[in-house]
Amino acid sequence: MDGRINTVSSSLPVAVTGVGCLSGGGADVERLWRNLGRAVVNCHPVPGYLFNTVLDYPVFAAPADCFSERACRLVVETSPQFSRESVSRTVLLACSAAAEALIQAGVSVPYLQSVRVGIALGTTVGCTFHNEEYFSAWQKGLAPDLGPIQFHLAGNVASALHRILGTSGPSAVINNACASGTDAIGVARNWLATGQCDIAIAGGADALSRVAYNGFASLMLVDKEACRPFNKNRQGLNLGEGAGVMVLERQESSFSRQVQPLGWVRGYGCAADAWHPTAPHPEGRGLKAALRQALRDCGSEKLVPALINAHGTGTKANDKAETAALAAIFPQTEELVVVSTKGLTGHTLGAAGGIEAILTLIALRAGFTPGTVGCLESDLELSLRPLIQTDNRQLAGTWGISQSLAFGGGNAVLVIEAAS
Amino acid sequence: MSGPVTVSAVNQLIGNCVVPEQLARELRRADLFIQMAVTSAYSAISGLPADKLHPEEIGVFIGTAYGPLETNFELLGSLINEGEGQISPTLFSHSVYNAAAGYVARLLEIRGPVMTITNYGWPFLIALEEGRVAVSTGRIARAVVIGVETYSELLADAYRRFLQVDTVPWERSAVAWVLEPAGAAKGFCRLQGINLCEYEAQPADLLTRRGETLTGCGLPPEIPRHPMAYAIALSEAISSYDKLPAQQHCWLINASFGRAEINLAG
Known part of the structure; x- marks a missing residue:
């Protein structure tokens, strides 16, 4: 480097006041952590509630009903007319993780709806149009009902979460493939540091899809057994699905709400x-x-x-x-x-x-x-x-x-x- | 702890994409989405004076509403028509939304932050603000910000049926802006900040751009109803910023799905 970079740390401590998770490894943060300690491996053939496949690469699937009780209770308050059929599985996963994180952060709905909320979420599959029925009909020259297109246009994960929570503020879906969730937390931290929002919901969400499943198989990157990171004879990855979301705030915000931070993104x-x-x-x-x-x-x-x-x-x-x-x-x-x-x-x-x-x-x-x-x-x-x-x-x-x-x-x- | 940022180069690429000879070999297997993004970024950068920025001092920020949609549908078609286990790995890797950013980084030798952002409202403006902050805080010395849409015939069919019209108003297009620290580069104007607010909207309004209007000196009173129209209009206005009577401007974009404010200074 020639020294021209005058790297400025955001320096403002950005506090993590809540976390929420849902994945094949556990339905919330507590269970995920407990299962990690017990080396629980929930890696199985693709369940029929996700999609049918003739390929035999196992996956880590989240529960069929991935909209948690916490999320149900939250949306009753924020969006009483909400119907889970109106959004994608990726949005449901994100909403469940967000609900867990917001409850831990002690953020009330009136507070959430009165401040500028930044929502930055990473996804890959969650932004693509994968409706095979619509596509097949359209390919045959038919004029299928436009419902799936409307569903897709309503499905930007960050915008959908704003809509469900009744919040306003900056919103972005980060599509940096497998780094998306990490980048989304980085983006939200920058928003807080530069004053673009008062509180942020950041992380990532992705549901399993037949297209991505076949895509990774085509790259010959998947293991036919449970994956073995760093192991001598490792054979590749297993796809999974889930969501992981943090509630981030500026330090003074958590202090004024009298909430003890869990930690900080430094x-x-x-x-x-x-x-x-x-x-x-x-x-x-x-x-x-x-x-x-x-x-x-x-x-x-x-x-x-x-x-x-x-x-x-x-x-x-x-x-x-x-x-x-x-x-x-x-x-x-x-x-x-x-x-x-x-x-x-x-x-x-x-x-x-x-x-x-x-x-x-x-x-x-x-x-x-x-x-x-x-x-x-x-x-x-x-x-x-x-x-x-x-x-x-x-x-x-x-x-x-x-x-x-x-x-x-x-x-x-x-x-x-x-x-x- | 932030400094002013200037828009030092702008490029627009509308319709046909002529890949520069220097990039033709590397882009021969790339899809149109990637080709448009790389070509527009390359054209924007090539107008700048030669300098010695380290590759890690440059970043790429791409904003897109629909991404490589045609490639996604080609992949979906392959899966449906040819069956499982038959997908082309190249096609799959190009269907990933950040494939274009990866190509831009590799071909233009950029090794700083690389970010792809999707949003159905104003993704180019979100990318622009991310790039502005990265330059303003000194994290990088140059941001190449790209807006790109190549659409698809399926999307065009949906547009025609939503609006009951026979034609779509869009052509595939890309814009690329280069942002640099104001002291280090001459430019069209200073980009002081972008504020965005989204409203809940009918999904079809995002595609048909219901009520989208631009307000501000140098901006056209009306723009076509397509997802890149605002980015093209802003690029044209920036390119002739020095001809504007005043040098301090707040440009506004209103639509049924939100409001954007772009603050500029000469």
Whole structure:
């Protein structure tokens, strides 16, 4: 670098006051964390309530009814006319996670509807038109009822959540493929830092789809058994679905509401590999840049995080590139505690960054992390040794990193601090 | 802790996309959405003076309402007509919304933040504000902000049936703006900030742009009813900003689905 970057940390502490999750690994944050500790692997053939397939790659599916009781109670208050049939499964997942997070944050509906609420959510499948019935009819020259088009136009996840919650403020859906959820939290943090909103709902959501399922199969990136991130004989990823959402606020906002933060998003970095349409740069070039950026942003370039929740998909290329980048940025690899949580959730695409940021925060708050579910034997060719499944570890600090890598060469990193 | 940001280059690409010879080989397998985004960004940047920015000091911000829709439908058609396990991996990778951003980054050697944002209202303006903040806070020294839509025949059919008309008013199009710190670059004007507010709207209004009007010196009184019309109108007005009688402007966009305010200074 030639020194012209005058990197300015947002410096404003952005507090996390609520978290909410739903995935194949657990129907809320408490159950997800408990199942992580017990190494529960809910990886099965695609259930019929999602779609029918002749392929035999297992997935981590969320429950058939993914609209939680909490969400039902919330929408009765915010949007009494709401019908769950009017929105996509991705929106229902997002709404369930948001409801859990808002309740934990102690945000009342009158308060929520009186302030500027920023909603930044990452998704991949959630923004595409995948109605096969409509498409088939249209292809045959018919004029199918326009309902599915209206449904699609009403389905932008962030706009839909604003509508359901009766809130107003900035809204964006981040489509950075598998890094979307991490970037969405970074975007929301910037909104708060620059005063564009008073409170933010940020993270990601994605439902499983037949198109994405076939797409990943075509890339030969999926395992026919439960995934084994960082394992010697890993064969690829399993797709999953879910949502992970944080409620973020400026520090003074949480103080004035007399809410104790769970922790803080301290830094955010995002950088491109500029390398290949689907494969990561072999040395993790973009990830290294994103890590450096996030460390600068949090004002602690020499930080050695107590925990790194890696992207850790279980593909050969990802795990190799990711560990190479981490070893380059943190040469003291013996001290590093690196895990992947995808053995619990599968790869939930746009939701992954949200879910994993939450699990990072929860582990840091507990001062403890379970090992990498599915990793039973370390791959000695990797540049460092992530924790294997049986290696549960006490953490030596309250600062950690959650990171994501994406198709198209995107890389995103969050630095998270847990409140003690 | 923020500094002023200037719009230092603007490009519009409407209709036919002629891929520059230098990029033709790399873009030969890319879909039209990717080609439009890359070509518009390349054209915008190529007008700038040569400099020595590090690739990590440059970012890409893409805003789109519909993304690579035709590629999505090609993929869906392949799945329906040819059956499972037959999808082309290239087609799948191009159907992912951020494929275009990945191509722009790779071909223009950009290694800073890369962001793709979707919204049915004004996605280009959301991307523009993200780029502005990234430059203003010193996180990067240049933001390449792209708005792009290539639509699809299925969407056109829906538009015609929603409005009971025979033709659609759109052509595939892309715009690219380059944002830089005001002190470091000459430009058309300073972009001081964008405020957006969404309203609940009928879904069809987002496609047919019901009630969308632009207000402000230098802006056309009427624009066609399609999702890129506002971005094209703003790009044209920025390009001739120096001819405006005053140099401080607040441009407004109103529609049944929201309100946007763009603050500029000469």
